[in-house]
Amino acid sequence: MMSQHQSQRLSGEALETFSPNAQRRLDVSRLQGRVVDQSDEVAIDGWLGAMERGFLDALPPTLRMRRELRSTLVGSRVVGVYDGAADGFGDRIEQGDAAPVAETTDEEAAHRAIPASPAGTAQGWPTDLTLVGGASVDAWAISAVTVAGTHRRRGIARAMIADQLDAAVASGASAAVLTATEGGIYGRFGFGPATRSTTLRFDPRLASWRDDAGGEVTVRLVAPQTLRAEAPQVFDRARAAGDIGRRDVWWQQALRVFSLRLFNHGDSGTTLALRADSTASGRLEGFALYRVFGGEEHGRLVVDEVCAATPAAEAALWRRLLSTDLVGEVTARSRPVDGLLPWLLTDPRAVSPQQTSDSLWVRVLDVCAVLSARSWPRSPAGTRLRLRVGDSSGYADGDYLLRVDEQGVGSAERLAVAAATDASDVTLELDVADLGSLLFGYTSAGILAAAGRVQGVGEDQENALALADDLLATAPAPHLRTPF
Helix, strand or coil, X not given: CCCHHHHHHCCCHHHHCCCHXXXXXXXXXXXXXXXXXXXXXXXXXXXXXXXXXXXXXXCCCCHHHHHHHHHCCCCCEEEEEECHHHXXXXXXXXXXXXXXXXXXXXXXXXXCECCCCCCEEEEEEEEEEECCCCCEEEEEEEEEEEECHHHCCCCHHHHHHHHHHHHHHHHCCCEEEEECCCCCCHHHHCCEECCEEEEEEECHHHCCECCCCCCCEEEEEECXXXXXXXXXXXXHHHCCCCCECCCHHHHHHHCCCCCCCCCCCCCCCCCEEEEEEECCCCXXXXXXXXXXXXXXXXXXXXXXXXXXXXXXXHHHXXXXXXXXXXXXXXXXXXXXXXXXXXXXXXXXXXCEEEEEEECEEEEECCHHHHHHHCECCCCCCCEEEEEEEECCCCCCCEEEEEEECCCCEEEEEECCHHHHCCCCCCEEEEEHHHHHHHHCCCCCHHHHHHCCCCEEECCCHHHHHHHHHHHHCCCCCCCCCCCC
C-alpha cells in the first residue's frame, strides 16, 4: 500500500513533466512525450484504450468498470508519446468493443472518437522493494509499457523508459522494477531478471499428507471483502526478498471490492476466500483467494493467492484447498520455486511444476543504497569486494567498494577514479543489468562469467568470482508474490 510519503513524492516538478532527456530521443521522429492529466477523462480514456490494445485487450464494457480502471492510475505517473501528424489515429470506441452498455443510453458517447490517443504508453509509481534479509528500499515500479504497431522502431520505448528512470531518480528511488511480457527488451535498459515463479498443477485426489495439521490454526470460508482491513497486515508480515508494496487498488480488485479483475487475478469465475486464524489468539495468520470451475465429472480449482505469515497457516490453507469436493485438478499460479507445499505431502511428485519463468526484473539506480540495505553472510574476518559497474545510461556507472562486517552488515561507498585503479582488493566487473540479477541470487557470478557477461579483474579472477558467489547466494529463493 502506498505511504503518504510516497504519494507526496509524485508532486515534485520533475515528475509533472516529460523528461527533457527522454524528449530529445523523440525529437528526431517528431513525436511528443507527455505526462497525461488524469483529470481529463477523454485524455485518460485515450491512453487506456491505447494501453489495452497494446496487450491485445479492450477498454472495459461498462462505465463502472471504466471508472475503476481510471482509479487504478491515481497516485501514479501516466505517460504517453503522441504523434501530432496522426492525432486520434484509429481510436474510435466501437460498440461491443469498448462501448458503455446498460449503464448509459448516450449513443453518441458510445461511438465518439477519442482524440489524441498515444502511440506509446507507460506508467510508473513509487513503491518499496524488499531485499535479501527483509530490509526494503525505495523503488519505482514501471508498468503498462506499449508501443503501437504503426510506430515501431522510432525510439518510443527507449524514450519512455528513459523518462521513467529519470522520474525514479527524481523520486529518490534506489531501483526500478518491472515485469516483462517480452524478455528480450529490458536488458538494454539495465534491467536484469531477479526472481522466478512457477505454476503448480496436480490432482488433489493423489495428494497424501505427511501428518495432521493439528489445532494451531482454524480455517473458514469468508467473503473476500471481509479481509480488506487485515489482509495487508498479513502480507506485510509474510513479505520476503523480491516483493514490492501493494497499493490500495491492488487490494480492491483482489478482494473483489472492484468488479474489474487485474494483476493476474483471472477474468472469469467467482473469487472465494479462506482465512486462517490462530486458534489461541484469533489473529489472522493467513488467507487464500481461489476460484472453482465445474466440469462434467470433476471440476477445476485455480489458486490465485496463498499468503501466510506462519508455516502452520500456510499448511492449513493448502490442506483445505486440496480437500475441496468434486475437484480433479488444482492449478496454483505465481508460486515460489522452492515453496513449502511439496514437502507437506508424502510424495512431493504429486505437485508438478508446469511452467517456471522470470517474474521481477530489477534495475539498480543507487548501488550504495541497495548494497548497504541487503544482508550478507557472516564472515569471521569480514569481507571486501570491489564492483566495477558499467551503465550506459550513467545512473549507476562507477566503481564501488562493498564491506561486510563480522555480523553480516554491509556498507558500500562509491570510489574516486584514482582509488578505482587500486588492485589490492578483489574486483568484479559487470553490467548494471547483471548486478540486478546477482543482487537477488537469481544466478551466480560463475555462470555469468562462463557466459562472458561478468569477469574478475586482475590476477585473482577466480577468487573474485568465488567470493561474489559466496556473498550473493540466497536461500530461500526471492519471490515476487505481487503481480503488477
